Amino acid sequence: MERRSFLRGAVIGTSAAAFGGSLWGGAAHAAPAQPGAGPYGALGAADANGILLPAGFTSRVIARSGQTVPGTSYTWHSAPDGGACFADGTGWIYVSNSEINPGGGVSAVRFDAAGTVTGAYRILSGTRQNCAGGRTPWNTWLSCEEVSRGYVYETDPYGVNAAVRRPALGQFRHEAAAADPVRRAVYLTEDETDGCFYRFLPTTWGDLSSGTLQVFKAGTATSGTFTWQNVPDPDGSPTYTRNQVSGAKRFSGGEGCHYADDTVWFTTKGDNRVWQVNLLAGTYELAYDDSLVPGGAAPLTGVDNVTGAASGDLYVAEDGGNMEICLITPDDVVTPFLRISGQSGSEITGPAFSPDGSRLYFSSQRGTTGSSSGGITYEVTGPFRA
Template sequence: MSPAMNPILENALERGLDRRRFLQNMLFCAGSVPAASWLTACGTSSPARGVSGVMDPEFRSQFADIGPLQAANADGIQLPEGFSSRVVAVNRQPPIASNPGYLWHTDPDGGACFRTDDGGWIYVSNAEVRDASVALSREAAELLGGFRGGVGALRFDADGNLVDAYAIQTGTTTNCSGGATPWGTWINGEEIRDGFMFECSPLRDGGEAVRLDRFGRKAHEMVAVDADGRAIYHTEDVTGDDRFYRTIFSEAAWPNGSRPDMDQGILQVLQVPAGLEAARAGPTPVNWLNAVDDGTPQPEVYLEESTIFAGNEGVYYLNGFVFFTTKSDDNIWALDLSAGTIESIYNPADGVIGSPVDESEPALAGVDNITMTLDGEMLVVEDGGDMRCMVLLPDRTTIPLLRLPGSPDVTEVTGVAIAPTGDRLYVSSQRAGLQGTPAAFGLGGVTYEITLPFRVRVNLPLAQPMPSAG
C-alpha cells in the first residue's frame, strides 16, 4: 500500500504537475491554497492584500515585482525602491531612553515576532555571545564566569513605536536561534556541543525560563512546531557531523490546542536510508530513530545509522511540510510529513539563477535561518554569502530583499522575522557596528527594522506568560 501524501501535493500530481516544480512553488504561493485551486494560484497578478482574509486564487507574490537594490541609505543598507529602514537597537546601548539600565545584547542571532493584546508586537532576539573563544562546552563557559548569552525583547505599540526593551532569559550561553510556539512562547537553545534548549515568555515579567531536557544536549539551532503532528523539529550545527531531530509527544502529553508536557517528549533523529544523493534526485523515504537521550552530549552518542546533514540551520513548518536548510551544501530540503519522504528543493548543483532584476547580483549562498509567509514565500538570510536577506522564487531565482553593511568575513545577517502587520521585518548584523564597522569579538551587533511598501500574510501567536506565571 502506498504511503499517504500531503493532500495539496497529491492533488497537484493528479493534475499532471511535476513534483519538484510543485515543491519549489510551495516556497512561493502554495502556503494557504486549497488543493482544488492550487494550479490557478501562481501566475497572474493581484492587488496588495492585508494580513487577513481568504487567499486570492490569482495570487502573485509582490516580492516578484520588487526592483533592484538601490545605493546604500543613511543606515548603510541597500534596499529596493519604496523600502525604508531604521536602527532599533545597538549592542551595549539602551534601545529606549526611558530604560537606560537595559543595554541591547551583543551578537544578536535568531529572532521572532509575537502579537500583543494591545495591537502591538514584540520582537525577541537571541544573544549568541560565546563565553569562550571556541565555546567548547557549557562547563567551560561556567569556569570562565560566562553565561552572557540569553534573549532580549523589543516591544512596539500598535503604531510601531518602540516602547519597551528588556531581557526575557539570562544565565545561558551562545544562544543561537529558536522558534515561536503556537501557545505564545519562545523556544531557543545554546549552540555548543553540550547545549540545552530553553523556553521563555516574550513578555516582561512573563515568568522564569525553563530548561527543556527532552531536546537533547547538542549545538541547538532553529525550531519549528507542528502542533497537528505533535512534534517539534530542531536543527544541529556544531562540527559538520550534524543531525536533524524532532521531539514527539503522545496525545496525552500534548492535548489539542494546548502546550505539551515538555518532560514527556521523545527525542528522535532522522535517517535517510537511501542517502542524500537519492533525496537530491527526488522524494526518498525517511525513518525516525529514537535517539540516546540520557543527558550525554549527542556527539558522543550519535546513532551510526542516522544521516549527517552538515551545517543544519533554518527550519520552518508550513501546511504539512517541514523545510530546513543545510549551509554546508546550500541545500533547502522539504519533508513531506504525510508521505514520510524528503527531497532537496533548492540545490546549487542543479544550476541556480541570479537576480532577474540585477544580473550583477550573485545567487543565494550561505543559506541560514528562514521565515515564511502564509503564502509560502520564503525569506532566507545569508551567512557567508553577500550580507543579504533573499526571497526564493519557484524557478530557483533569488530576489535580493536587502543588503546590510559590513563584510561577510566579519559578520552575518541574522534574526529575520516579520511583524504581525505584514509590512515590517527585522534583521540584525550580528558582529558589526553601525555602517558595518568591524567590531571586536563579542562587541558587535545592530538590529534593524525594514518597512515594506506592501503587506504579506502572516498569522503570529499572541505573546503569553510561561504557564507557571499564570
C-alpha cells in the same frame, strides 16, 4: 521535478500559528529554486543605514549592542542572533538571542500599534551561545544553545514567567526549532558537520517537560523517503545523539528551520542547501542548492536563518556571502531582497515578521566593527505582498 506544495497564508500572532506565525494555504512549489527576477524589483542604492532595498521599502535601526535601546533604559545585548515576533495586544514583541559564550540569553523589545518602541528587557540570562530557536504555537520562544551537549530553553516573550530548561529536547549543538501543530512535533537542527535532523514529540502538546526525541533516517541521496527513530539517550552522554542511531541521515551544519502546513524547511551551511521535507508524503528533497545554479552565479550563499512570509516566500539570511536576505518564491525563484553594505565581517540573523506581516526584523550580528559588541538590529517596512 515532482511538484511540492509551498503554502500561502496570513501572518498572525495567535496560538493557532506555527513558528513564524503563519497559516498557509495552497501555492505550488517545485525544487530546486533558480535565480530570477524578484517580486519587488531590483535593489536600490544603499540608504542612510547602509541597506540596499527595493523601491518602496525603508529601514530603521532598532537597537545597537552595548547601547541603550532608544526610548528605554535597557542595554541591548551583544551578537544578536535568532529572533521571532509575538502579538502583544495591539502591538508586538521582537525577541533576539545573544550568541555569546558565556553569557548568552535572550532580550525582547516591545512595540505599540504604531511601531514605536515602548520597552525592552531580558527574558533569559546565564546561558551559552544562544544561536537560533523557534516560536511555539502557545507563544513562547525556544532559545537554543549552540554548544556541545547544549540545551533548549523555553522563554516567555512577555517577561512574566521565568525561563525553563527543556532537557527532554536533547543535549546537542542546537541551532533552530520549528513547531508542527498537526503532528504535535518540534523539529530541531544540529550545527555539526555531521549533524542530524530531529523531532521531539511531547507527551502532552504544549508541555515540553517530557516526550520522545527522534532522529531523521534516510539514504545518502538528496531526495527520497524517510522515517523517524527514537534516540535512546537524549542527554547525549556518553554517546552523542547523532551517533546513537544507525542510518541517521547526516547534514552538513544544520541552521535555520521553518514549518508551514505539512512542510518543514531547514538550511545547511556546509553545502549551501535549503532542504524541504514533505511530512504528508514522507519524502524530502532540495528546495535550493547553490551548486545547481548554472555558471556559478548563485545569489544565495552562506545559508543561515530562515523564516516565511504571508505570500508563501521563504526569506533566507546569509552568514557572509553578500550580506543579503534572499527570497525563495513559491514559483522557485531565488533572488536578493536586501543587502547590507560595509559589513562584510558580519552575518545576518534573526529574520522575523511582525504579526501583521508589514515589518521585517533582523540583525547584523557584528555590524560594521566585525565584533560581537557591534551588533545592529534593524526593521524594514514596506509593501510586502500578501
